[in-house]
Amino acid sequence: MNIVCYAGCCAGALMCDLLNDEQGVIHQLGFIKTKKSEVLKPGPFVLGDRTSSFHNLALNDQTTWLGTVNHMKGWHTKDIWFGTHLNPYTIPNITDFEKVVNITTVTKKSHWFKFLRAYHLPTVKFFNPESDISVEHLQAIMKTMINDRFLPHDYCTNVEFEDIVSGSFVSDNNLNTEHFEKWKQTNPWLYGTDYIKERNAFDEVWERNET
Numbered sequence: 001m002n003i004v005c006y007a008g009c010c011a012g013a014l015m016c017d018l019l020n021d022e023q024g025v026i027h028q029l030g031f032i033k034t035k036k037s038e039v040l041k042p043g044p045f046v047l048g049d050r051t052s053s054f055h056n057l058a059l060n061d062q063t064t065w066l067g068t069v070n071h072m073k074g075w076h077t078k079d080i081w082f083g084t085h086l087n088p089y090t091i092p093n094i095t096d097f098e099k100v101v102n103i104t105t106v107t108k109k110s111h112w113f114k115f116l117r118a119y120h121l122p123t124v125k126f127f128n129p130e131s132d133i134s135v136e137h138l139q140a141i142m143k144t145m146i147n148d149r150f151l152p153h154d155y156c157t158n159v160e161f162e163d164i165v166s167g168s169f170v171s172d173n174n175l176n177t178e179h180f181e182k183w184k185q186t187n188p189w190l191y192g193t194d195y196i197k198e199r200n201a202f203d204e205v206w207e208r209n210e211t
Helices: 012-020 059-075 108-120 135-147 161-165 168-172 177-186 196-210
Strands: 002-005 044-046 049-051 081-084 099-104 157-160
Touching (some): 002 012, 012 099, 099 161, 108 135, 161 168, 168 177
Parallel strands (some): 002 081, 002 099, 099 157
Antiparallel strands (some): 044 049
């Protein structure tokens, strides 16, 4: 059983599809939802049906997490990739998984891409891009997102988010370029040059955060 660890808005469902050599339905607004990418994500669930949060994996959630993972191993899950929003540093049994891909967010570009997806995806609901958003509101959300970092982990295959967006990870590993291109078409703002106000606000927050 394999897992992909990723922060919100970092294309974890796409990565699960690519690694499983599957093509989940890509919503026209830019996101993918499949059972394999959702079953270990935060939000209430027990044994695949949502009833307990696994985002921060508080101590009282560990028994449920471990029980869920052990239960899933009975699903003939060898060589199958599942997604989770858990940071690999918070997973107590991480070495129980055969393989772990960690979508890291170390670089400035990765955080900018992450912000752009949060800005546009209707499932996130941080923003309404059609309304006039104050710079102060933008920067408050940006700071929260920048501080939510996924750093490289020794047990994992670490893949920087910007390398997924650029397509270099897909091409370097001979993954499904057709599926990736469809995802790109529904996330066009990752590849544009607009959002001057937002980019200036982001740059200011980044500089303050990194100094």
